Amino acid sequence: xxxxxxxxxxxxxxxxxxxxxxxxxxxxxxxTEVLIRRDASSGDVVLSPVKDTSWAAFAAxxxxxxxxxxxxxxGEYLRNRQQPSDGPRDPFADWSESRKTDEDSx
Numbered sequence: 334x335x336x337x338x339x340x341x342x343x344x345x346x347x348x349x350x351x352x353x354x355x356x357x358x359x360x361x362x363x364x365t366e367v368l369i370r371r372d373a374s375s376g377d378v379v380l381s382p383v384k385d386t387s388w389a390a391f392a393a394x395x396x397x398x399x400x401x402x403x404x405x406x407x408g409e410y411l412r413n414r415q416q417p418s419d420g421p422r423d424p425f426a427d428w429s430e431s432r433k434t435d436e437d438s439x
Contacts, residue, residue: 353380
């Protein structure tokens, strides 16, 4: 889908609501609902497809990503990398904090 297309859509009212008739190239495939939000800085109204947030969708995405990693050879890299096996690492092990004096901040 080319997102650089600027087109005009028709507005109409149905009952007490306003609706937008989208051109075919902006159609939301397979959706009966969309998320709507107003951008706080620009005031633009943004429509987004509702994402499937089920565990089944998560598992399918995980499998898809694993296949992509395998295709690019990254799965093998992750299996063969040299990772310490002595337990969790302390992220602050090499941390040192020097004290600032009044002279340092001047």
